[in-house]
Amino acid sequence: MSNWRFKEIVVLTALSVVFAVVYLAFLPVGKILVGLFGPIGYDLIFGIWFIVSIIAAYILRKPGAAFLSETIAAMVEVLIGNAVGPMLIVSGMIQGLGAEAAFAATRWKNYSVWVLMAAGAGSGITSFAYGYFMSGYAALSTGYVVAMFAARVISGALIAGLLGKALSDGLAKTGVLNSYALGKEYRRKNAS
Amino acid sequence: MFLHHLNPSIKALTIGLIVILLALIFDPVTPFILLLFTISLTFIGGRVDVKKYLLYFIPFSILAFGMLWTTIVFADTPKNPEDIISVLGMEYPRESLLTAIALSLRVLSVASLSLLFIFTTNIVDFILSLIQQLKLPPKIAYGVLAGYRFLPMMKDELAVIHAAHRIRGVNQVLTLKERLKQYKRYSIPLLASAIRKAERTAIAMESKGFTGDKSRTFYRRFTITSKDWLFIIIMLAAFTTAVYTSIKLGYFNWYNGEI
Numbered sequence: 001m002s003n004w005r006f007k008e009i010v011v012l013t014a015l016s017v018v019f020a021v022v023y024l025a026f027l028p029v030g031k032i033l034v035g036l037f038g039p040i041g042y043d044l045i046f047g048i049w050f051i052v053s054i055i056a057a058y059i060l061r062k063p064g065a066a067f068l069s070e071t072i073a074a075m076v077e078v079l080i081g082n083a084v085g086p087m088l089i090v091s092g093m094i095q096g097l098g099a100e101a102a103f104a105a106t107r108w109k110n111y112s113v114w115v116l117m118a119a120g121a122g123s124g125i126t127s128f129a130y131g132y133f134m135s136g137y138a139a140l141s142t143g144y145v146v147a148m149f150a151a152r153v154i155s156g157a158l159i160a161g162l163l164g165k166a167l168s169d170g171l172a173k174t175g176v177l178n179s180y181a182l183g184k185e186y187r188r189k190n191a192s
Numbered sequence: 193m194f195l196h197h198l199n200p201s202i203k204a205l206t207i208g209l210i211v212i213l214l215a216l217i218f219d220p221v222t223p224f225i226l227l228l229f230t231i232s233l234t235f236i237g238g239r240v241d242v243k244k245y246l247l248y249f250i251p252f253s254i255l256a257f258g259m260l261w262t263t264i265v266f267a268d269t270p271k272n273p274e275d276i277i278s279v280l281g282m283e284y285p286r287e288s289l290l291t292a293i294a295l296s297l298r299v300l301s302v303a304s305l306s307l308l309f310i311f312t313t314n315i316v317d318f319i320l321s322l323i324q325q326l327k328l329p330p331k332i333a334y335g336v337l338a339g340y341r342f343l344p345m346m347k348d349e350l351a352v353i354h355a356a357h358r359i360r361g362v363n364q365v366l367t368l369k370e371r372l373k374q375y376k377r378y379s380i381p382l383l384a385s386a387i388r389k390a391e392r393t394a395i396a397m398e399s400k401g402f403t404g405d406k407s408r409t410f411y412r413r414f415t416i417t418s419k420d421w422l423f424i425i426i427m428l429a430a431f432t433t434a435v436y437t438s439i440k441l442g443y444f445n446w447y448n449g450e451i
Binding site: 005007013016017021028034035039076079080134167177 | 208211257261291335336342343346387388391393395
């Protein structure tokens with residue numbers, strides 16, 4: 001934590017707060033999809049719930065950004081007083097760990113599209129393992145569980161990875177990120 | 193009013209423990225008893241508005257219902273396919289039906305536990321207690337509190353962006369496609385203003401001497417008292433009673449490595 005500027009921490013939490021609201025807004029969407037397709041409904045759009053990890057890590061480029069942002073977003077979701085209660089913090093931590101693992105594999109150096117997509121998929125893998133245990137997927141047939149898993153990983157890579165990158169790049173263009181890693185890189189690229 | 197005065201961290205940990213224990217149970221009786229117990233405890237031990245409680249509880253019921261029918265439809269092949277229960281003229285394998293009911297009751301039971309926490313806990317207290325009892329670094333905790341302050345501001349900010357777009361005549365939203373485009377138009381300005389506000393808040397806090405040092409003092413101190421231990425004991429006793437009743441009735445069934 002010592003190499004974090006306080007400014008970066010507050011920006012990270014601000015991002016988490018914004019996306020906590022987005023996450024909550026998507027819960028009813030998920031519930032409708034679950035009503036229509038069964039538990040797989042959540043998995044189709046599950047990537048949206050990993051997006052803050054990817055955005056925070058991509059913008060700040062510090063070890064722990066993916067994990068912390070997702071954890072804080074989950075905390076804020078609990079604080080707003082909705083969703084699944086305090087246990088949501090645990091699932092947020094687990095999702096954050098999945099994304100963090102992908103960034104850790106590149107030693108927090110590489111933030112290319114592929115790594116961002118891998119981070120989204122990573123969250124999908126860890127959150128599925130957790131969901132398997134907590135939500136009792138063991139009672140479902142194997143084929144269905146495999147389909148859920150595939151849907152979640154792909155959704156993580158596409159929605160969290162690609163959409164997260166697009167949003168962050170859009171933000172970098174406005175110039176608000178000029179004192180953060182992504183904004184610095186953006187300016188360097190434009191200067192040369 | 194007992195629930196409102198518990199240590200928030202201990203309350204959260206206890207509920208977390210019960211939820212984990214519940215995740216190991218695959219029979220309908222245990223979560224059902226626990227559900228009834230938690231709801232009664234919420235209303236006896238806390239000041240909770242019934243209408244608001246129901247408003248929060250209904251979405252979970254829908255979720256539980258979704259869980260119920262999908263678990264029946266997509267269930268594993270039962271071990272005793274001959275053992276059949278008929279409901280409303282349709283026949284289901286006993287095992288699948290019981291598991292499905294168990295899983296949906298579990299959703300409701302976890303929901304009631306969560307609502308118990310949410311309806312009886314003050315947010316700022318929870319964060320302060322996280323620093324004091326669970327050693328959350330103050331740098332992060334106060335960051336979260338500062339960030340949390342942005343929440344009501346976001347609504348105003350959205351109104352500002354909306355007005356700004358209207359002045360420029362780009363706010364004719366009629367179709368779903370346009371609505372999606374509108375979200376896209378809102379997202380970047382909203383995030384940008386959130387980041388700017390965060391940056392200013394951080395600078396203001398630092399200029400007033402906030403260092404995020406762990407050895408800070410608190411105006412409001414939280415401690416763990418005998419009440420908190422009593423809460424842990426009550427919850428564990430309720431869980432044990434539920435399991436015991438379930439065993440007595442012959443329904444008890446728990447996770448034993450099924451994949």
